[in-house]
Amino acid sequence: MPDQKDKIWMQRALSLAEKGLGYVSPNPMVGCVIVSKDGDIIGEGYHERYGKAHAEVNAVRSVKDPEMLKGATVYVTLEPCSHHGKTPPCADMLAELPIKKVVMAMQDPNPSVNGKGLKILREQNIQVDVGVLQDEAEKLNEKWLHAIGTSTPFVTLKIAQTADGYVAAPNGDSKWISCKESRKLVHRWRSEDDAVLVGRNTALHDNPQLTVRLTEGRQPKRVVLDGPLELPKHLNLFSDSFEEKTIVITHNKKKAEQDVDPMLKMLQSNYFRGELITVENDSGHVHLRESLSKLYEMGIHSVLVEGGQQLSSALLRQGLVERLQLFIAPKILGGGTKSIINLNINRMEDVRPFRDFTWQQSGSDMLLTANL
Amino acid sequence: MPDQKDKIWMQRALSLAEKGLGYVSPNPMVGCVIVSKDGDIIGEGYHERYGKAHAEVNAVRSVKDPEMLKGATVYVTLEPCSHHGKTPPCADMLAELPIKKVVMAMQDPNPSVNGKGLKILREQNIQVDVGVLQDEAEKLNEKWLHAIGTSTPFVTLKIAQTADGYVAAPNGDSKWISCKESRKLVHRWRSEDDAVLVGRNTALHDNPQLTVRLTEGRQPKRVVLDGPLELPKHLNLFSDSFEEKTIVITHNKKKAEQDVDPMLKMLQSNYFRGELITVENDSGHVHLRESLSKLYEMGIHSVLVEGGQQLSSALLRQGLVERLQLFIAPKILGGGTKSIINLNINRMEDVRPFRDFTWQQSGSDMLLTANL
Numbered sequence: 039m040p041d042q043k044d045k046i047w048m049q050r051a052l053s054l055a056e057k058g059l060g061y062v063s064p065n066p067m068v069g070c071v072i073v074s075k076d077g078d079i080i081g082e083g084y085h086e087r088y089g090k091a092h093a094e095v096n097a098v099r100s101v102k103d104p105e106m107l108k109g110a111t112v113y114v115t116l117e118p119c120s121h122h123g124k125t126p127p128c129a130d131m132l133a134e135l136p137i138k139k140v141v142m143a144m145q146d147p148n149p150s151v152n153g154k155g156l157k158i159l160r161e162q163n164i165q166v167d168v169g170v171l172q173d174e175a176e177k178l179n180e181k182w183l184h185a186i187g188t189s190t191p192f193v194t195l196k197i198a199q200t201a202d203g204y205v206a207a208p209n210g211d212s213k214w215i216s217c218k219e220s221r222k223l224v225h226r227w228r229s230e231d232d233a234v235l236v237g238r239n240t241a242l243h244d245n246p247q248l249t250v251r252l253t254e255g256r257q258p259k260r261v262v263l264d265g266p267l268e269l270p271k272h273l274n275l276f277s278d279s280f281e282e283k284t285i286v287i288t289h290n291k292k293k294a295e296q297d298v299d300p301m302l303k304m305l306q307s308n309y310f311r312g313e314l315i316t317v318e319n320d321s322g323h324v325h326l327r328e329s330l331s332k333l334y335e336m337g338i339h340s341v342l343v344e345g346g347q348q349l350s351s352a353l354l355r356q357g358l359v360e361r362l363q364l365f366i367a368p369k370i371l372g373g374g375t376k377s378i379i380n381l382n383i384n385r386m387e388d389v390r391p392f393r394d395f396t397w398q399q400s401g402s403d404m405l406l407t408a409n410l
Numbered sequence: 411m412p413d414q415k416d417k418i419w420m421q422r423a424l425s426l427a428e429k430g431l432g433y434v435s436p437n438p439m440v441g442c443v444i445v446s447k448d449g450d451i452i453g454e455g456y457h458e459r460y461g462k463a464h465a466e467v468n469a470v471r472s473v474k475d476p477e478m479l480k481g482a483t484v485y486v487t488l489e490p491c492s493h494h495g496k497t498p499p500c501a502d503m504l505a506e507l508p509i510k511k512v513v514m515a516m517q518d519p520n521p522s523v524n525g526k527g528l529k530i531l532r533e534q535n536i537q538v539d540v541g542v543l544q545d546e547a548e549k550l551n552e553k554w555l556h557a558i559g560t561s562t563p564f565v566t567l568k569i570a571q572t573a574d575g576y577v578a579a580p581n582g583d584s585k586w587i588s589c590k591e592s593r594k595l596v597h598r599w600r601s602e603d604d605a606v607l608v609g610r611n612t613a614l615h616d617n618p619q620l621t622v623r624l625t626e627g628r629q630p631k632r633v634v635l636d637g638p639l640e641l642p643k644h645l646n647l648f649s650d651s652f653e654e655k656t657i658v659i660t661h662n663k664k665k666a667e668q669d670v671d672p673m674l675k676m677l678q679s680n681y682f683r684g685e686l687i688t689v690e691n692d693s694g695h696v697h698l699r700e701s702l703s704k705l706y707e708m709g710i711h712s713v714l715v716e717g718g719q720q721l722s723s724a725l726l727r728q729g730l731v732e733r734l735q736l737f738i739a740p741k742i743l744g745g746g747t748k749s750i751i752n753l754n755i756n757r758m759e760d761v762r763p764f765r766d767f768t769w770q771q772s773g774s775d776m777l778l779t780a781n782l
Binding site: 199200201202203204207208209211212213214215351354355362364366368369370371372373374376377378379380381382383384385386388389391392395397399402404406408 | 580
């Protein structure tokens with residue numbers, strides 16, 4: 039049974055892990071705390087950035103005197119890796135230390151690890167405890183867990199609407215429905231998810247930048263669905279300083295082939311430096327499920343959708359949304375573009391209940407966070 | 411300057427006044443506390459029911475020993491009346507007492523009183539202070555103040571919608587969008603306002619009772635707009651035990667005349683025992699502003715509208731709503747009847763901001779209360 043001390047150290051490790059948010063994907067966030075046999079913290083570390091050292095390595099490196107590792111306990115929020123990836127396996131590294139015990143919050147469900155890290159440690163007579171603050175650890179990496187479990191990114195759908203459910207005025211304008219605080223929150227989410235996704239209409243009519251500006255943080259990939267591959271190249275997504283972070287998904291394979299022809303590209307004065315993905319045509323639109331699968335294959339584990347009515351509704355209708363973030367502004371329009379349409383629900387009994395939800399105020403707006 | 415003691419006694423008088431909520435209209439709520447020259451409460455009272463004794467009378471009656479009134483102070487939430495209404499003028503009654511002072515929260519803006527009660531008291535050398543907790547007193551009687559100031563009832567519009575702004579599923583069903591707690595709150599509001607109002611469509615499709623059932627309280631008048639005067643008589647509003655509380659408003663004057671013909675009524679097996687009002691025809695609908703004026707003339711000072719999309723939207727469009735009570739349920743329909751339409755707003759800049767608003771949770775729903 040874990041004692042209170044175990045929980046305190048693990049909580050510290052979880053806090054460290056969270057510092058990697060936005061920077062470690064497609065890896066999970068991991069934190070590590072090393073406690074001496076006398077009960078003092080002698081080392082700390084977390085996975086700071088994808089491709090850089092793992093949490094365990096950073097924690098061991100931070101220990102001033104290797105002598106202190108004798109009989110120490112290592113707290114780590116995830117099972118140490120057992121495979122050679124961008125870095126050597128952490129389980130092997132830890133197994134060679136004179137430590138007494140490793141406490142982990144959860145096993146790594148990744149098939150290339152799952153239980154193997156644990157086994158390596160136990161074979162070296164290091165005591166291993168699993169499950170301290172497991173719920174918290176799973177919550178921390180819920181998007182990563184969803185992604186590796188389903189081979190699909192965790193999709194968060196953000197909608198900002200009026201109290202009566204409109205996302206744009208009759209003249210098409212949507213600036214601004216939500217308040218400054220809400221827009222700031224969305225910028226923070228952009229910095230935390232791997233990619234932001236919009237549809238063709240939004241790209242064309244709002245010409246968004248989809249960058250992080252109202253807060254500090256990492257710029258996300260920007261995905262735009264452009265079935266016919268006809269969006270004009272002067273849009274911000276194709277011409278600003280983050281151009282190479284833009285991914286276009288199209289079903290127009292013929293045009294896409296021309297677009298990636300290096301000779302043709304050279305001849306264009308201002309060719310697109312981002313990525314282009316082709317998927318199947320689904321009744322005139324890009325195939326959404328396939329699009330998400332391809333994004334996952336590119337290492338995108340979480341997507342924030344900031345689309346308009348058509349894209350939001352299609353994703354909900356196809357059951358591709360994990361979390362809805364619905365901002366409701368205290369104003370009424372009485373007309374314009376409805377937020378959500380065509381879910382094929384006819385009766386109240388057919389409404390699909392949310393798994394869980396919370397209401398919270400965001401500036402003058404109300405934010406409904408619902409897990410589907 | 412009022413001292414802290416004055417505020418404490420006046421707060422007590424306001425609390426007493428509030429007990430009359432739902433029972434005193436078209437009179438205002440009034441509470442009264444009498445404090446002896448030694449600083450003890452010697453009498454309390456409030457206006458309990460329309461047509462019964464006023465607050466001041468009840469308070470004076472409650473004083474055990476008239477001797478104690480010598481040098482006492484009377485705290486009353488509204489200027490004592492100076493006119494003979496259902497009861498003799500309270501100002502005259504107080505002026506004859508051996509009291510030293512009358513403290514009132516506010517003057518009565520009613521032209522038949524405004525300042526006259528105050529004058530009667532001062533002429534008898536009774537000291538009069540005005541304005542202690544005036545804001546609270548005005549808030550308490552805000553609906554009454556609105557009504558007598560505009561000769562129109564205070565209109566509260568209640569809407570219960572899904573998070574995406576639908577008030578009914580595509581099949582027309584709206585039972586139940588809001589949660590039990592929210593419906594209970596609406597029943598409480600019914601007991602507090604003078605009348606509940608619905609349109610023809612709601613009466614026909616939902617066949618509502620519009621009574622107070624989920625909580626204790628006074629049954630309100632029930633107003634139904636029936637332009638052509640063709641709603642079937644078997645509806646709850648015309649056939650249940652509160653039939654005489656139903657008011658029908660029509661623009662079909664010809665049919666209305668037939669309906670009130672006593673001979674024709676006698677011939678009907680089950681004639682309507684409620685009231686019938688005729689107003690002008692406004693593009694095929696009953697004239698809303700005129701309907702409200704006529705309700706005011708009948709002594710209805712506050713109306714809770716529980717209409718559907720058409721009535722809600724028409725009232726908002728015509729600027730006839732004072733307060734919006736919008737329940738937002740944590741569910742999405744993606745289709746059906748929108749809550750609010752046709753406000754003639756084309757651009758975001760044309761959105762009319764609320765005077766003020768609050769968000770509060772009501773069971774699992776969110777309630778937006780907005781003053782227009």
